Amino acid sequence: MKNAKIVLGVSAGIAVYKAVEILRLLVKEGADVRVVMSANAGQFVTPLTFEALSGNPVYHTLFDSQNSADMEHIRVAENADLLVVAPATASMLGKMAHGLADDALSNLYLAFKGSVLIAPAMNEGMWGHPAVRENIGLLKSRGLEFVDPEYGELACGVTGPGRLADTSVILEKIRSFFNQRNDLNGMRFLVTAGPTHEPIDPVRYLSNPSSGKMGYAIAEQAKTRGGEVVLISGPTSLKPPSGVNFKPCKTADEMNSLVQECLQNCDVLIMSAAVGDFSPEKLEKEKIKKQGNEGLVLKLVPTKDILLEVAQRNLGKLVVGFAAETQNLVESALEKLKKKNLDLIVANDISAPGIGFQSDSNQVTIIDRDENIENLPLKPKRDIADLLLDRILSLLKSPEL
Numbered sequence: 483m484k485n486a487k488i489v490l491g492v493s494a495g496i497a498v499y500k501a502v503e504i505l506r507l508l509v510k511e512g513a514d515v516r517v518v519m520s521a522n523a524g525q526f527v528t529p530l531t532f533e534a535l536s537g538n539p540v541y542h543t544l545f546d547s548q549n550s551a552d553m554e555h556i557r558v559a560e561n562a563d564l565l566v567v568a569p570a571t572a573s574m575l576g577k578m579a580h581g582l583a584d585d586a587l588s589n590l591y592l593a594f595k596g597s598v599l600i601a602p603a604m605n606e607g608m609w610g611h612p613a614v615r616e617n618i619g620l621l622k623s624r625g626l627e628f629v630d631p632e633y634g635e636l637a638c639g640v641t642g643p644g645r646l647a648d649t650s651v652i653l654e655k656i657r658s659f660f661n662q663r664n665d666l667n668g669m670r671f672l673v674t675a676g677p678t679h680e681p682i683d684p685v686r687y688l689s690n691p692s693s694g695k696m697g698y699a700i701a702e703q704a705k706t707r708g709g710e711v712v713l714i715s716g717p718t719s720l721k722p723p724s725g726v727n728f729k730p731c732k733t734a735d736e737m738n739s740l741v742q743e744c745l746q747n748c749d750v751l752i753m754s755a756a757v758g759d760f761s762p763e764k765l766e767k768e769k770i771k772k773q774g775n776e777g778l779v780l781k782l783v784p785t786k787d788i789l790l791e792v793a794q795r796n797l798g799k800l801v802v803g804f805a806a807e808t809q810n811l812v813e814s815a816l817e818k819l820k821k822k823n824l825d826l827i828v829a830n831d832i833s834a835p836g837i838g839f840q841s842d843s844n845q846v847t848i849i850d851r852d853e854n855i856e857n858l859p860l861k862p863k864r865d866i867a868d869l870l871l872d873r874i875l876s877l878l879k880s881p882e883l
């Protein structure tokens with residue numbers, strides 16, 4: 483875990499003293515750990531203990547003038563790969579599930595974009611309460627990982643489930659997170675994302691509502707898992723993930739040139755951009771003026787088909803396409819898979835509410851060359867990205883490729 487950047491979130495359970503041990507072992511293994519405490523956690527162990535062991539300042543108060551001026555919760559959240567909340571109280575689980583942010587830890591959690599591992603600990607009655615069960619279900623459905631508590635003697639004197647998982651179990655889970663993270667070491671990814679803008683005149687363009695979130699999530703996860711990543715992106719409002727080689731573009735033509743230029747130096751091409759299919763035949767040099775009630779007829783011509791061009795060059799790369807469809811999802815995706823000689827296609831129904839273009843979650847179907855169809859459940863785009871990368875990894879390892 484050398485140089486692994488971890489935030490250890492501590493909330494106010496009796497097991498806080500075990501968080502001290504978790505911190506000590508993480509530091510011993512070379513991890514760079516920042517501790518963030520809920521307002522109540524300091525009732526059990528002082529921030530000073532965590533500060534001394536981590537060698538880093540501990541973020542524990544929201545309204546400290548220095549922390550507030552530095553927007554500490556955003557800064558800590560931006561710089562970490564994994565947030566481990568141990569122990570997680572029933573109250574903290576509730577806040578996380580419902581987006582409440584009234585202390586340092588719950589604020590940081592909301593600002594954090596990386597993976598989250600939660601180790602709950604509480605009295606067995608609390609653990610079994612429907613409110614706690616529902617909160618855990620909600621957090622799991624958003625892709626958060628859990629290390630469930632153990633059965634045993636609890637601080638309140640009863641025996642049952644609720645005792646914080648053994649430190650070694652939590653450590654193992656953290657280790658496997660970082661080991662898995664390096665499974666794409668040495669692989670070179672070329673990812674496209676976002677929409678394209680096809681200009682009509684100097685102030686207008688044709689485009690689509692793609693936010694770029696899916697492609698950016700793929701680029702970020704490929705990088706986090708050790709891959710080398712070039713991200714070619716149409717115009718979006720997203721910040722490029724750190725460590726990726728970012729190449730911005732506007733039009734389908736520009737995107738095509740960049741893809742063809744970078745293709746030679748990649749092992750895997752993932753075309754998740756929503757590339758415009760048509761562009762105006764003529765680009766007006768001056769802004770087109772409105773002429774009373776007269777309409778405007780635009781002649782559109784097809785843009786270059788990037789994937790078809792890639793297929794024709796036949797460079798032997800593993801190629802993944804995306805199909806955003808509003809009808810006959812699987813049939814249309816299969817047709818595209820064959821026509822463009824793809825290894826995998828990711829199809830999603832953009833007409834379904836809550837998924838697709840702008841949202842943070844997606845529900846996709848992955849189809850491979852042998853027409854194996856895998857319907858994935860609704861998941862955050864980051865999890866979809868990881869699952870897709872898992873499929874790509876097993877294809878790369880398969881002897882037939």
Ligand SMILES: Cc1cc2nc3c(=O)[nH]c(=O)nc-3n(C[C@H](O)[C@H](O)[C@H](O)COP(=O)(O)O)c2cc1C
Binds near residue numbers: 492496521523608
């Ligand atoms: C001695 C003591 C031990 C506690 N242990 C736990 C615990 O193990 N798990 C839990 O969920 N709450 C426990 N609580 C209750 C929490 O401290 C309480 O819900 C608190 O508001 C949680 O604050 P936080 O989640 O913001 O850190 C305990 C309270 C006391 C007084």
